[in-house]
Amino acid sequence: MKINIKADNKQLEARLRDVALKQIPFAMSKSLNKTTKYIRDTPLKRYYAKTFKMRDKAFYNQVHSIAYSSLPFTKQQGIAVTQIKQRKAPQVVGTKPQPGGRTAYTGFMSRHVTGGVKLPKGSKLAIPVRSAKTKTMTGKTRKAMSPAAIMHSGRGVILANDNSLGSTMYRKMGRGKNAKLKPIYTLSTSARIEKVYDPMPIVKQRTRFVFPYNFKVALAQAIKTARF
Numbered sequence: 001m002k003i004n005i006k007a008d009n010k011q012l013e014a015r016l017r018d019v020a021l022k023q024i025p026f027a028m029s030k031s032l033n034k035t036t037k038y039i040r041d042t043p044l045k046r047y048y049a050k051t052f053k054m055r056d057k058a059f060y061n062q063v064h065s066i067a068y069s070s071l072p073f074t075k076q077q078g079i080a081v082t083q084i085k086q087r088k089a090p091q092v093v094g095t096k097p098q099p100g101g102r103t104a105y106t107g108f109m110s111r112h113v114t115g116g117v118k119l120p121k122g123s124k125l126a127i128p129v130r131s132a133k134t135k136t137m138t139g140k141t142r143k144a145m146s147p148a149a150i151m152h153s154g155r156g157v158i159l160a161n162d163n164s165l166g167s168t169m170y171r172k173m174g175r176g177k178n179a180k181l182k183p184i185y186t187l188s189t190s191a192r193i194e195k196v197y198d199p200m201p202i203v204k205q206r207t208r209f210v211f212p213y214n215f216k217v218a219l220a221q222a223i224k225t226a227r228f
Helices: 010-041 041-051 057-063 070-079 106-116 146-153 200-225
Strands: 065-067 083-085 116-119 126-129 156-160 167-173 179-190 192-194
Touching: 010 041, 010 065, 010 070, 010 083, 041 065, 041 192, 041 200, 057 065, 106 116, 146 167, 146 179
Parallel strands: none
Antiparallel strands: 065 083, 116 192, 126 179, 156 167, 167 179
16 A cells, blocks of 8 residues: 655655655554454354354354454554454454453364264263254353253153164153154264355455445544644
């Protein structure tokens, strides 16, 4: 990015140039923060909503938490840094400390970005059947619908599948002769998680497009309010 400063008075031109140079770190930090928040709240949210069911907006913000640029770091190093990350993920150098507070578990979202194989903590992996409502609005398993809770309730039944590949956990619905078995989990030794969410192309493309304008506006405002 190139910045041209011209004035009829050479002394004024030199002074404006000095002021602009001093205000550049502030403008960089402010405009990058604004750009990052816009990307998180607009194009990236649209992409997320097309990829996943938007159950809870607060959960989206937990998965896409913003670590804003630190102005002191920008002044010292000459670069501005922001970060969109999971709330509990470590912050990169150059960002401001985030406030505390309760956070949701979002670790499982990483596999949707990278893909890979999920392995069980015990002997089997319980994979929810699509028709079973096992999750809360934030994507966390309901306590009463966890595999352990279903089996401990006395209403859980595990039957081998007809194709001899794994087994299925059912939950008894109703009582006595009218009781029916509803499939809740497929039990397997592993699960293949496909890569379905790639936010980086949107972040890069929108940053290149939006940041230059935000920077020019922030620098102009900084020069206007600076002391001469």
